[in-house]
Amino acid sequence: SQQGEEDPQAxxxxxxxxxxxxxSYKTSxxxxxxxxxxxxxxxxxxxxxxxxxxxxxSGRLRVTLDTSKKSSSLLITASRAADTASYFCATAxxxxxxxxxxxxxxxxxxxxxx
Amino acid sequence: xxxxxxxxxxxxxxxxxxxxxxCSQNMNHEYMSWxxxxxxxGLRQIYYSMNVEVTDKGDVPEGYKVSRKxxxxxxLILESPSPNQTSLYFxxxxxxxxGSDxxxxxxxxxxxxx
Numbered sequence: 113s114q115q116g117e118e119d120p121q122a123x124x125x126x127x128x129x130x131x132x133x134x135x136s137y138k139t140s141x142x143x144x145x146x147x148x149x150x151x152x153x154x155x156x157x158x159x160x161x162x163x164x165x166x167x168x169x170s171g172r173l174r175v176t177l178d179t180s181k182k183s184s185s186l187l188i189t190a191s192r193a194a195d196t197a198s199y200f201c202a203t204a205x206x207x208x209x210x211x212x213x214x215x216x217x218x219x220x221x222x223x224x225x226x
Numbered sequence: 227x228x229x230x231x232x233x234x235x236x237x238x239x240x241x242x243x244x245x246x247x248x249c250s251q252n253m254n255h256e257y258m259s260w261x262x263x264x265x266x267x268g269l270r271q272i273y274y275s276m277n278v279e280v281t282d283k284g285d286v287p288e289g290y291k292v293s294r295k296x297x298x299x300x301x302l303i304l305e306s307p308s309p310n311q312t313s314l315y316f317x318x319x320x321x322x323x324x325g326s327d328x329x330x331x332x333x334x335x336x337x338x339x340x
Contacts, residue, residue, distance in 0.1 A: 115268060142326070154230075154316060154331035155269075200268065204326065211257070211276055212323040213284065216269035 116144075116201045116217035124223040131188040133220040135201030136181075142204045142212055144177055144184050149198045149219070158186075158199075193226045228253045230332035232317050238338045239307055247302045247335050249317030257320045258300040259284070259329070260292065262313040269316065275300055276323065307339040 116137040125131050135144070143162045147155040161168045161177045161184070168175045174187040188195055198221050202214040230251045239245055251258065259274040261284075271284030275294040289311055291303040300319075304311060317332040 115270075145328075147331075152314070152334065152336075154333045155318075155329075156331070157328040160328065202269075207282075209276065209282055210323065211274060211282065212326045213259075213271060213274060214329060215271075215285075216261070218266060218268040 115215045116203050118199070118201055118217045118220045120220060121218070122221045122223070124225065125191055127191060127193055127224055127226050129191055131191050131195070131222055131224070133186045133199050133201075133222070135184045135186070135217055137184075137201075137203045137215075138182065139203075139205060141179075142206060144175075145202045145204065145214065146173075146175060146184075146186050147200045147202060147216075149200065151197075155200065188222075191222075191224045193224050195222060196224045197222060228330070230317055230319055230330050232315075232332040232335050234335060235333060236336050238340065240340050241308055242306050245304050245307060245337075247304075247315060247317075247337070249300045249302065249332060250298050251300075251317075251319040251330070252298065253319065253321070253330065254297065255319035255321050255330075256297070257323055258294065259318045260290070260300070260302050261316045261318065262286065262311075263316060263334075264313050272302070272315075304337075307337075309339050311337065312339045313337060 146158045198219040260272040261269040273292040275281045315335045318329040320329045
């Protein structure tokens with residue numbers, strides 16, 4: 113499978129703490145993206161990091177990418193109750209048609225306790 | 227407002243009764259895709275389309291059909307639904323080649339096949 117794998121599957125923290133989620137994958141990628149999903153709703157794009165980048169920031173989000181270890185991490189600093197959601201990593205892999213399809217992991221369920 | 231819409235949002239049907247889930251985007255995106263989401267399996271791609279009249283199979287295409295006659299619409303067709311197609315379905319679109327940039331997701335269609 114070309115899907116990524118998130119770790120942990122579930123994470124529960126207190127408001128104000130930092131949350132770290134990890135993603136591992138198996139093949140060469142063009143980029144890696146993180147998405148957020150509130151319960152049963154559509155996914156919302158958070159951040160994209162290209163294969164030649166090592167770190168990227170967006171507000172309270174910090175993403176790292178280590179292509180030698182085929183892994184990425186998403187750090188949410190100073191978490192809020194509103195950050196409670198499922199977080200998915202998605203790897204962009206080219207196929208023979210030239211498409212750059214996304215392969216999603218199974219997600220980390222984050223619960224931030226007020 | 228830029229968005230991806232899906233209809234219906236909820237559908238309960240019986241085995242063998244043909245159904246269509248519509249997807250429409252108003253962002254003039256070239257790439258559109260269908261995913262299904264099942265507990266413990268994450269999101270898996272069913273079909274994708276890189277442009278009008280161009281469609282290709284994703285990871286789990288069996289039992290599904292799609293068409294792309296217009297740029298904005300990408301309907302998902304289940305000719306003879308079966309209970310194992312009970313799932314949460316998402317349509318997504320992006321400007322160019324799928325994972326090259328942000329994918330925008332619809333709100334989801336929850337399908338139950340009895």
